Amino acid sequence: MSEGLFGVHGAALEIRSQRLGLLGSNIANAATPGYKARDIDFDAALEARLGGASGDEAIGTATRYRVPVMPSLDGNTVEMATEQTAFAENAVAYTATLSFLQGRIETVTRAIRGE
Template sequence: MSDRLFGIHGAALELRSQRMGLITANIANAATPGYKARDIDFGAALAARTGGASRDAAIDGATRFRLPTMPSLDGNTVELANEQMAFAENAVAYSATLSFLTGKVNTITRALKGE
């Protein structure tokens, strides 16, 4: 039912939330020796999700390890500046998707009230 009401935006919000969690884990482990930074290919995950894949299958299939531009001596692949940029970009996109969904919910609420 929610897919018909909200289209891809419900799935997009869910995927952006999961991506935010991965990026946050990368930032938290910036000093952990051997930690391998990961990210979600949002386009691939959304395509899989809208194609009928479950949330977990879409995320698992679109999760990739980041390739560092400068390897570190301890094997950690987190590059803090890149993670912060990805976090900010994802946060803006999350906020935009959430605003769209809020507007959609407000429209439906007004329609149900007969306004």
């Protein structure tokens, strides 16, 4: 029922949540020697998820290592400006998706009550 009720937005929220965690991990490891920054290709993950892949499979196939513009001498590929920008953009999209779902739930709740 949730697939039909929420459409693509339920899967999108799940992927965006996972992406926030991964980007946060990149930021937290900015000073860790040898750490390789990763990101989730949202479009590829959503396509895989809608194609029938489980959440973990979709995330796994869409996770990519970042190619740094200026790699550090210690092998760390985290570039804070890139990570912070990606985190902020994803957070805005997460909030928008969450607001849409909240509106959909409120509509269904009013329909159930007969309002």
